Amino acid sequence: MTPRWSHAAALTGAAILSLGIAQAQSPELSAPPAIDGEVVGDHGSHTIRMGFGLSEGSPQYLSSRYFADILEQRSEGRLTVQIFPNSQLGDDVQMMEMLQTGTLDMTYPSSSAATSYVSELAVFDLPFLLPSREAAIEVLQSEAAQSMLDAFEGSGIKALAFSENGYRQLSNSARPVASPEDVAGLDVRGLTVRTMENPVHLAIWEALGANPTPMAFGELFSAMEQGVVDGQENPWSTILTSNFHEVQDYGSETRHVYTPFVMMMSERTWDRLDPEYQALVQEAARQSAAYEIQISAEYDDWARDQLEARGMQITRLDDAQIAAFQEAVQPVYEEWAPEIGEELITEIQQIAASVADDQ
Ligand code: TK8
Numbered sequence: 485m486t487p488r489w490s491h492a493a494a495l496t497g498a499a500i501l502s503l504g505i506a507q508a509q510s511p512e513l514s515a516p517p518a519i520d521g522e523v524v525g526d527h528g529s530h531t532i533r534m535g536f537g538l539s540e541g542s543p544q545y546l547s548s549r550y551f552a553d554i555l556e557q558r559s560e561g562r563l564t565v566q567i568f569p570n571s572q573l574g575d576d577v578q579m580m581e582m583l584q585t586g587t588l589d590m591t592y593p594s595s596s597a598a599t600s601y602v603s604e605l606a607v608f609d610l611p612f613l614l615p616s617r618e619a620a621i622e623v624l625q626s627e628a629a630q631s632m633l634d635a636f637e638g639s640g641i642k643a644l645a646f647s648e649n650g651y652r653q654l655s656n657s658a659r660p661v662a663s664p665e666d667v668a669g670l671d672v673r674g675l676t677v678r679t680m681e682n683p684v685h686l687a688i689w690e691a692l693g694a695n696p697t698p699m700a701f702g703e704l705f706s707a708m709e710q711g712v713v714d715g716q717e718n719p720w721s722t723i724l725t726s727n728f729h730e731v732q733d734y735g736s737e738t739r740h741v742y743t744p745f746v747m748m749m750s751e752r753t754w755d756r757l758d759p760e761y762q763a764l765v766q767e768a769a770r771q772s773a774a775y776e777i778q779i780s781a782e783y784d785d786w787a788r789d790q791l792e793a794r795g796m797q798i799t800r801l802d803d804a805q806i807a808a809f810q811e812a813v814q815p816v817y818e819e820w821a822p823e824i825g826e827e828l829i830t831e832i833q834q835i836a837a838s839v840a841d842d843q
Contacts, residue, residue, distance in 0.1 A: 524558055
């Protein structure tokens with residue numbers, strides 16, 4: 485039996501210890517829901533190896549622990565999940581390839597890394613598409629999103645559930661950024677910004693006048709430390725739990741893209757599981773994804789405030805300042821909307837708008 489899940493234990497990792505000072509280690513995170521549902525039959529034992537990019541303090545890790553606990557409890561210990569965080573088995577792209585060849589059982593990439601499998605996923609890379617977390621969650625729960633998961637069929641990857649990576653924010657080591665001009669630099673050079681290996685993200689940072697440099701997430705910390713890139717963009721929780729504030733003095737609350745995570749399993753592993761185990765894996769994936777979304781939301785503003793408390797200078801942007809960024813990235817829509825599909829974009833925008841109307 486796994487010991488009772490504890491985020492306090494998970495968070496005593498490198499993130500905190502490397503600072504050598506006592507700080508609040510996590511926000512008041514909701515505990516995972518009690519594990520209920522029947523114990524499934526005995527269909528043999530399996531160890532499921534799961535790798536991803538973020539660290540032990542992240543909502544992704546904490547919710548994956550919950551996933552592991554559900555499987556373990558409801559199979560009476562026959563299904564166990566070994567988690568390999570911190571890109572130790574590879575980056576998002578490599579781990580998806582490992583799923584295809586069957587050398588890894590599960591991974592949990594950003595949707596942006598998976599657009600070569602399901603091109604519709606690129607809709608999530610469009611800047612300023614999802615105005616609120618509520619709208620984003622509604623989209624993740626929509627039929628349109630489910631068909632993107634289904635579209636992995638035949639790729640060697642079984643996509644199980646969407647969860648939240650979150651709203652991306654810019655950080656850098658050169659200067660405070662409150663406008664696209666600050667990114668591009670007027671008298672100074674444009675910021676070198678690491679992007680995910682995704683063409684829409686490349687286009688966003690080109691439109692803003694940066695020098696975008698696509699790079700695997702696992703190489704990012706040392707690239708920033710060595711000054712290979714000035715900055716990067718990720719949710720506050722990632723910036724905090726990956727210790728980026730140690731090498732990034734400035735943060736800007738740009739919220740320019742909302743990135744989902746996709747929990748996925750190798751089709752080879754999936755096919756080896758008894759249908760009753762498959763149903764359990766699918767259900768546990770949905771439950772842990774819902775929990776991830778919940779604690780990711782709880783983490784977000786708290787992480788920003790923690791970063792500030794640890795010395796990062798954070799620039800909050802008002803509506804007019806956000807509008808300036810929005811305007812600067814319009815060319816991205818012109819270039820990419822036909823590629824991604826106008827109809828899909830409109831469908832997603834309508835789902836998002838229906839939430840805005842409710843409020
Ligand atoms: C973690 C990545 C990451 C993503 C990125 O494996 O690459 O910047 O946002 O968090 O999926």
